[in-house]
Amino acid sequence: MEVWIGRNGERHGPYQEEQIRDWLRSGQVSPDDLAWYDGLADWQPLSVLFPQDKPAPAPSPYGPPPLQQQRTNTAHFDYAGFWQRFGAWVIDLIILMIPSMIVMYTLGGLEAYKHLLGQMQSGADMTAALRDYAQATEGASVASLVITYLYYAFFESSKWQATPGKLALRLRVTDVQGQRITLGRAAARNIVRLSALIFGLIPVICYLAITWTQRKQGLHDLWAGTYVLNGTAQEQPPQRPSGEHGQFNA
Template identity: 25%
Template sequence: MRLGGRWRRLFAGLLDLLVIGLVSSPFTYRTVTTVTDSGLSIEVPYTQTLLVGFIGFLYYWLLTAFWNGQTLGKKIFHLRVADLGGQRVGVGQAALRQVVAWVMYVTCCLGWVDLAFILFQSRKQAVHDIAAKTLVVDS
């Protein structure tokens, strides 16, 4: 079992973010509200943030669980998520992976810490991979 390359993981992730943006954009158009504080007007996309997060969570979780451990980006870049033995991940394992990733990404700058683990960890695992006992491998 060969580990997936860091650059391919990056480009697969960027492609997945583009897909999520395209899928969620019809539902999030014009979902801003204006908050006024001391005469300063700021537009806050509160609904968009929640909806895009929910769509993203479902995208990663369901595709990882039911499409051989692959999102569209991982499929194009010949990667897949596997358990530590190289086998297909289960629904619960894929859900745990995404919950940890989601919590890390919405908690200040911990998303960067999560991704930085890939650079320094011998098995190229992010924190969400370590928590769910998964690897990203070549498909």
């Protein structure tokens, strides 16, 4: 059964029934949150739809919390590995090739490439030929880099929390609390992409750090305070602002 959750005037989901039950037991959603599924006449509190599933009891002020409560208070993140992130990067690279090629063609990159080929065939000095090509395509290269930067910053701070490449492999970008990142944090995280214009190997080193850091963070993740986790944002419980109790105006 697929269940929708209503919160803050928005409908979230659909989620599987077992997910809802797990979130209720762990306290990730409130029993007061309103929910609806196909065939239900009106929105109902989760406590009415799933009366058997209740949050774990609050810890006693006179002693340590029960073992079950200790477990639910411990955040568990499923960190994405290097090859998963590499696969997402390849998909995004293929997608970004389209606007990059358009920009390159518009700003004279094709003519510069033809000129380079002509110089190579005529036996001209290769160092000078490559320098001329780099100068002729400098504007296109900068434009492509800016497009790439905005692409990553926008998608990773969006409600999807992921670029199309990450979405395809069911990954998402979060802060260290597992929440959606702001545009400012996404911009800081992806500043490494701008550094490629000056220091070609820095992005490679940033990504290699994923293989040895405890939480599989690249240097850009450590810099911005972010994680890349398995599971899309749509598979997670909707975020509940502090003090909110299941308000939904359907």
